[in-house]
Amino acid sequence: xxxxxxxxxxxxxxxxxxxxxxxxxxxxxxxxxxxxxxxxxxxxxxxxxxxxxxxxxxxxxxxxxxxxxxxxxxxxxxxxxxxxxxxxxxxxxxxxxxxxxxxxxxxxxxxxxxxxxxxxxxxxxxxxxxxxxxxxxxxxxxxxxxxxxxxxxxxxxxxxxxxxxxxxxxxxxxxxxxxxxxxxxxxxxxxxxxxxxxxxxxxxxxxxxxxxxxxxxxxxxxxxxxxxxxxxxxxxxxxxxxxxxxxxxxxx
Numbered sequence: 001x002x003x004x005x006x007x008x009x010x011x012x013x014x015x016x017x018x019x020x021x022x023x024x025x026x027x028x029x030x031x032x033x034x035x036x037x038x039x040x041x042x043x044x045x046x047x048x049x050x051x052x053x054x055x056x057x058x059x060x061x062x063x064x065x066x067x068x069x070x071x072x073x074x075x076x077x078x079x080x081x082x083x084x085x086x087x088x089x090x091x092x093x094x095x096x097x098x099x100x101x102x103x104x105x106x107x108x109x110x111x112x113x114x115x116x117x118x119x120x121x122x123x124x125x126x127x128x129x130x131x132x133x134x135x136x137x138x139x140x141x142x143x144x145x146x147x148x149x150x151x152x153x154x155x156x157x158x159x160x161x162x163x164x165x166x167x168x169x170x171x172x173x174x175x176x177x178x179x180x181x182x183x184x185x186x187x188x189x190x191x192x193x194x195x196x197x198x199x200x201x202x203x204x205x206x207x208x209x210x211x212x213x214x215x216x217x218x219x220x221x222x223x224x225x226x227x228x229x230x231x232x233x234x235x236x237x238x239x240x241x242x243x244x245x246x247x248x249x250x251x252x
Contacts (some may be wrong), residue, residue, distance in 0.1 A: 005175040007184070013177045016167070016229050021140055021240045030117075031144030033240075035137030038181055039127035044137035046145035049116040060154075062112025064142065066099035066119040068092055068134060074126045095131045096121075098204060102135045102195045103142055105203045106162045113154030117145050128182040132166035132193055136233050139164050140240055147244045158250030164203060165233035166195040169222040176218060178225040190214045194226035198234050 005013060017038030026032040031046035052063045069092065072078045082088050099121060119142060121134035146159045170180045171190035185191060192207035207219065214222075238245050245251075 005173060005177070007172075007177065009181065011179075013175060014225055014228055016179045016232055017181065019233065019236055021137060021236060023140065023144065023240060029120075029141070029145070030148045031141035033137045033141045033144070034124075035133050035140075037129055037133040037136075037179070039125060040129055040133050040181075041123070041125040042130060042133045042137055043120075043122045043124055044134060044141040045120045045122075046138070046141040047118045047120070048145055048149060049118060052114045052116050056114065058114075060114065061109040062107075062114060063109065063116045064100060064103045064107055064119065065116060066096045066103065066121060066134075066138065068096040068099060068121045068123075068131070070123040070126060070130070074123045095134070098131060098195070098206075099135055099138055102164050102166065102203050103138060106139070106160055106164045106197055107142075107146075108159055108161055111156045111159040112146070112149060113152070115149065117142055126182070128180050128185040129168045132168050132195075135164065135166040135195060136237070140237050143237075143241055143244060143248060146248055150248070158248060160245070160248045162249065163198040163234055163237055163245065164195065165230045165237060166193060167226050167229040167233065168193050169226045169229070171212075171214060171218060171222070176221040176225055178229045190218070190222070192219075192222050192226070194223065194230065196227070196230045200227075 020036040022034040025034040029045040030048045033044045035042050119138045123130045149155050168180045169192050170188040172184045172188050189212045190209050195203040
């Protein structure tokens with residue numbers, strides 16, 4: 001996609017920020033990943049618990065759930081911990097539910113047995129796209145945890161029906177762009193988050209006109225950009241997971 005628009009960091013409209021996934025960042029969880037998306041850093045940890053929520057007792061199904069938090073020094077002004085305020089914000093609850101939905105969309109929960117995988121996404125540094133980076137990193141952390149579950153009692157393969165990743169897109173200065181950082185996000189006419197599987201199926205589209213409403217043409221252009229970005233993120237995930245991904249997905 002060509003354009004004359006000059007982004008403040010020099011990227012073309014269809015280029016991701018630099019992406020890096022570091023596995024094994026914390027030694028205790030079953031899966032641990034630090035994801036870098038430009039200057040955004042999110043630590044995603046996956047822990048296995050040998051029980052499920054009460055509504056799944058006796059079902060033979062496992063559960064995937066997530067918690068999300070922005071650490072006090074993650075932004076230019078110190079943020080108060082939500083526990084001090086005595087409750088989570090609506091934004092936090094929305095994001096952690098989104099992460100959980102995204103991950104459950106690609107897991108055969110009966111293959112896990114009655115176990116829960118807890119995903120903790122802690123934003124160490126925020127520069128836009130923290131929820132989408134959380135989903136992309138959390139998938140890898142979850143896959144690592146599922147790999148450690150494989151072979152335990154009441155587990156079976158395949159555990160994964162696919163992979164999932166997420167990215168932000170938006171309209172900035174009238175032009176659809178991929179992977180907004182904070183400077184662009186704070187000035188965007190439209191902000192959209194896209195969550196998609198490797199089969200091209202969408203888990204969630206969250207699009208909001210901040211200033212000017214957008215039409216179907218603009219929406220389609222944003223989704224096309226998101227597809228390009230997610231395809232690249234899926235490649236990065238699989239490079240990191242190596243042979244583990246096809247094994248968990250039952251691929252030869």
